[in-house]
Amino acid sequence: MHISLQALKAFESAARLGSFKAAATELAITPTAVSHHIANLESRLNTDLFHREVRKITLTPSGEYLSQNATSGFKLIFAAIEQLSQANNQVRITTTSSLAALRIIPALEELNNAKPHLRLDISTSETLDKQLHTLPVRLGNSEEVNKADIIKYERYDMFAANAQQSAPRLDKQVTLYTSQWKNNALPAPPLTQWLKINNLSDSCFKVKTFDQELFGINQVLANKGAVFCSKTLVQPYLDAGLLTSFNNQEVESKLCYYIPEKSRFETSIHKVVIEWLEQLLT
């Protein structure tokens, strides 16, 4: 007994819409074809699926049962196809608020001009949806993650608003913003090493922490103290002359941005986006 999938689909539509005609419209065929399909299905299953009433069809118990299962089944299948189709020109990047706000979102317009066909959207939700086209850019420990996945090693330094004209005065305590990650597994910002390299004592600073670098950077832009953070994040502000590092020496950190299982993203669209990201963070 070989049942036809097209007949099943016709039945599913007709059952859902309650009409052969409506089903025919949905499937872009004639009502006659739907009628044929369903008659065929009924004879093969050896059971009635619809009661034929005047200008109206109603499901038999068997029809009801098959309809429910067919509808859920086809829904699953076509939703996946829909995803695949969209994946052809859509990429969603999920990443930290800071990287999104300070680097990616400001660069989006330029990307959009360069690749107008590409739909890129950004998500900073923690609950990473395992959508097909979602590209996660995470902050991680460069000693632990796969080297090939890393797109940017993080270097740290202290920055303050250029408006201050000079290095923060060390004769009175300067407020220094830095980060304390919610995720304990992440290496802390290398503040101690940086102080040592630059021959500074932590007594010079009143350290305040946020769980996201973004907040400290915003404080500093508002001319409130200094921030010890990843150079990657403030690069545009350095370039624009809004922030400066006052010739202190920057330090390496164990932190890096990486894309888990980067090599898995092999469709052309993903490659384009990854390449763009790598270039952006160079």
Added chain:
Amino acid sequence: MHISLQALKAFESAARLGSFKAAATELAITPTAVSHHIANLESRLNTDLFHREVRKITLTPSGEYLSQNATSGFKLIFAAIEQLSQANNQVRITTTSSLAALRIIPALEELNNAKPHLRLDISTSETLDKQLHTLPVRLGNSEEVNKADIIKYERYDMFAANAQQSAPRLDKQVTLYTSQWKNNALPAPPLTQWLKINNLSDSCFKVKTFDQELFGINQVLANKGAVFCSKTLVQPYLDAGLLTSFNNQEVESKLCYYIPEKSRFETSIHKVVIEWLEQLLT
């Protein structure tokens, strides 16, 4: 973009089996056909679904995604079809242990001879599986259930083993088994009315209850006292001369056997079984 369901099915099989050839075998077509289908699918979705390696195919991430969804979707659909096909010659009756053991199961062989194509099985589980082909036969209150659903009104009487040769001697207390339902909503067996009609006093009896009539009936068959129970259940034993009612007067009860929403069972096979049941319990 119109994607073919057959192509999808071919892809699903190939993905699940990891081979075009195996998929071809499963679908009873040639490997070439599978290859065509998948090439077609890939071009329509504009994405690769398989990596072609030597004598081996592996899924791309897109293929993996589609495969998982397609497999679940088709599984749902074909499981429903399987059910429907089976429903064509299979009926499961769920009912009380007593009715099953005393009336239905003993009659099964005869039914099987009369209708050899029919697969009937009996379930006494309380958790009624809402399978498509399950026919519930319940004990209910005839004043509450739909009249059209009733297949047998219950009449009650006292029965004892014929081996006793005479009515239970009333000069010493006779053990009388009767039922006390677990389900409080069910009317109790009409013992009081029966005693009244037959001018008997309950002091003549030592009443013991089981939650299923079957147990009391079995006691009596073992020549241990008398049972006050539904005539329907003991009819075969009366006919066989194993039990007798000693010319007491039977009484009506509110109890009845019924099939909820009987009219919904409209397939020929269900009708056959219902008719057989009604005849059996006449």
Added chain:
DNA sequence: CACTATAAATAAGTTTTACTCAGCTATAAA
């Protein structure tokens, strides 16, 4: 009460598709 409109069924013919066959490629194993 005829008349129109509607939803589906039926019959017959047409188009499309899914499929097969023959031949080809690449490669692993003998």
Added chain:
DNA sequence: TTTATAGCTGAGTAAAACTTATTTATAGTG
């Protein structure tokens, strides 16, 4: 090198899916 295997390609074909025209049954309408 030879053989066997898994899949690909192209062309032709059988089967299916679909259409048009016609019919049936009936609800709604003037």
